[in-house]
Amino acid sequence: DGGITQSPxxxxxxxxxxxxxxxxxxxxxxxxxxxxxxxxxGLRLIYYSQIVNDFQKGDIxxxxxxSREKKESFPLTVTSAQKNPTAFYLxxxxxxxxxxxxxxxxxxxxxxxxxxx
Amino acid sequence: GxxxxxxxxxxxxxxxxxxxxxxxxxxSASDYFIWYKQESGKGPQFIIDIRSNMDKxxxxxxxxxxxxxxKHLSLQIAATQPGDSAVYFCAENMDTGRRALxxxxxTRLQVQP
Numbered sequence: 001d002g003g004i005t006q007s008p009x010x011x012x013x014x015x016x017x018x019x020x021x022x023x024x025x026x027x028x029x030x031x032x033x034x035x036x037x038x039x040x041x042g043l044r045l046i047y048y049s050q051i052v053n054d055f056q057k058g059d060i061x062x063x064x065x066x067s068r069e070k071k072e073s074f075p076l077t078v079t080s081a082q083k084n085p086t087a088f089y090l091x092x093x094x095x096x097x098x099x100x101x102x103x104x105x106x107x108x109x110x111x112x113x114x115x116x117x
Numbered sequence: 118g119x120x121x122x123x124x125x126x127x128x129x130x131x132x133x134x135x136x137x138x139x140x141x142x143x144x145s146a147s148d149y150f151i152w153y154k155q156e157s158g159k160g161p162q163f164i165i166d167i168r169s170n171m172d173k174x175x176x177x178x179x180x181x182x183x184x185x186x187x188k189h190l191s192l193q194i195a196a197t198q199p200g201d202s203a204v205y206f207c208a209e210n211m212d213t214g215r216r217a218l219x220x221x222x223x224t225r226l227q228v229q230p
Contacts, residue, residue: 004160006160035220040125040222041207042206042220042221042222043161043208043220044220045217045219047145048217058217064158071218086148090161092160102179105151105163106163106208106218107152107163108153108160108161108162109160110159110160111158111159111160113158
């Protein structure tokens, strides 16, 4: 059963603690992405990776870190430096659409709701 | 369930009516657009996409229209059903070399029985 999995669905942490969110895909996709979603807003890009061992900052990377040691996995760490970490976090992956070469449809995981108190 | 869009614009329609959801995109150089549907507490699901060299594309019960002159994208849903109730996002590929989609803020669709 192919897809993107994120775990856990709900995560609670105390302020000042780092926390790592898991994202795994078995779609053999090259690219993976992390988005943050807050109420009343669209998705904002945190980090993305086009290939293993390489990743780039998105629009709101401050206070977050990622790694891409395996094609299937793209974990996101929310550090204590992130001032407002409570949010819904979405992981996505994509592959090239053959005809268009450079355009990517993204498939999303179910999300992790992080609450920091 | 999750509340992903507490303050989103809301479109309320009667079951069986057609729905039109609009999106103004930001970059005239964007070359690819996608509509996503997001139900409460879930990740977005792909609905339909369109490339910038097209004006219209049809799927099953859905049509996307692209007006590049005014940078406007619309999603038309025919014979709207209760299961269509969700938040709908448009996304654009800005072709900046970043290869990541940029999302709009979303519209909530409420289908009244």
